[in-house]
Amino acid sequence: MNTQPLILIQRELDILRKYLQESILTDFNKKNLLSQLASAQVVKEDELPGDAIGLNSVVHVQERQSRQNFIFQIVLPASADVRKKKVSVFSPIAIALLGYRKGSITKWEMPGGIQEFEILKVSRIGLEQEVDGPVV
Secondary structure, three states, X not given: OOOXXXXXXHHHHHHHHHHHHHOOOOHHHHHHHHHHHHOOEEOXXXXXXXXXXXXXXXXXXXXXXXXXXXXXXXXXXXXXXXXXXXXXXXXXXXXXXXXXXXXXXXXXXXXXXXXXXXXXXXXXXXXXXXXXXXXX
């Protein structure tokens, strides 16, 4: 598993901290998120690398066991629409990926068990644009 620290802007760090405090997490996910946040690097928005996953990022990931690829955009809950491949920043997959960069591999306990995801590509597009590909 890639051990690079998360790279986040303050708003995204606050989202993850809120999620950690207010959500019921498995022991695996709680330990994982606490560890990630302890080493996270917080940067200004204009210093965020283009391949770092954040709010409004379009993410191409591969679930490593099934080798299935997924493409979706991480958005605020009010803009979430699975039919348009827009997932809430509070969804398990978005929480698992925030702050990681292209090439990173992360593990997260999903409803079907612990899954490992590799980040294949990260880009940013406007909220009004369409995202092509299967969604998680």
